[in-house]
Amino acid sequence: MKSGANMHLRGVALDMDGLLFDTERIYFQVGQVLMERRGHTFTLELQQKMMGRVGLSAVGQMIDHHQLDDDPVSLLAESDDVYGDLLLGELRPMPGLAEWIERLRTSGLPFGLATSSRRKFVDMILPTTEWSDDLAFALTGDDVTHGKPNPEMYLKAADRLRVSPTEMLVLEDSGNGSKAAVSAGAVTVAVPNEHTRSHVFEDVHLVAESLADPRLWELLPQNTNA
Structure with missing residues (x-):
């Protein structure tokens, strides 16, 4: 498996429901x-x-x-x-969330939210976190015309990051979300939860056990100057 440095990752987009929080x-x-x-x-x-x-x-x-x-x-x-x-x-965080956010911070890569959830609910959730100010962007279901599995969400995420979709790492928990990211051309990692373990994750780069999976962490550079 290639490392994040070898894939020239320049940004990260995160789903929210079922990935960051057990919604x-x-x-x-x-x-x-x-x-x-x-x-x-x-x-x-x-x-x-x-x-x-x-x-x-x-x-x-x-x-x-x-x-x-x-x-x-x-x-x-x-x-x-x-x-x-x-x-x-x-509301409950998914296991390993705090540690994963800290790993993102130390990587130096910009990261943002790309969720199908409504803006008003994102605005309720983010103030409860300690990392909302670290987000480079927060895209919601209100920001797209076509929801997942259409790739629109992740094409917009790449645009917000000012990178090519192929230079963007996406984390998703569902089959629909993973299909959207793969269709956009992103490096896609599925992190299924108890509700989505039976989903099909076709053409993803990795199916991780959780946010604490070492294989997921290894995709990120130690810092952007490394």
Whole structure:
């Protein structure tokens, strides 16, 4: 496996949900609430379809799956209300997050956020961290027209970093997100969690065990002058 220095990495883009924070657990609770209100069951299968998708596209999967007659905009607003009520009380960092952020800092590479989550929720989460000021950018689902697995998010991330996508390392936890990064041409590392271990991670550079995986850390240079 090539090192980050040998791949000439010049920047890093990070997904958020399921990679940096265990929000997939919260999304599952939201799905359960919404479906119970409608006499249906929220399943892992449905959650998998929704992962990585932006707002209306995500709830569209919910509507199609259960053939609901809900208006997508209204269902999204209801979902946002439930998620917002749960978020800060249920938010948990993924294992190894603090150490990974420190490794990014010591690498000297600029790094930013590229998440399908809505801007208003990112604005709730980032102030709870000690590293939000270190981010070179924060792209959200509100900043793209086409959500993952479309590569738009990561093409924009490379543009924010002012690098070629091939010079950018992307970390993703889901199949949809990894496909978006691979399609953009980025060096893609999948870091699946308990909700996404069954996903297909085709053409990724590495499937890491966690944010603490030494193989992931070795991709980063010690510093940009090394």
